[in-house]
Amino acid sequence: MLPLKVAQAPAAAAKTSTDRIIPQPLLT
Helix, strand or coil, X not given: CHHHHHHHHXXXXXXXXXXXXXXXXXXX
16 A cells, blocks of 8 residues: 555645645545
């Protein structure tokens, strides 16, 4: 799960930048 989270980090960050309304539990 560690590598997956790291790989999703940039994607999640970009998504959060566009969809800030939706909280990201994975990021937290």
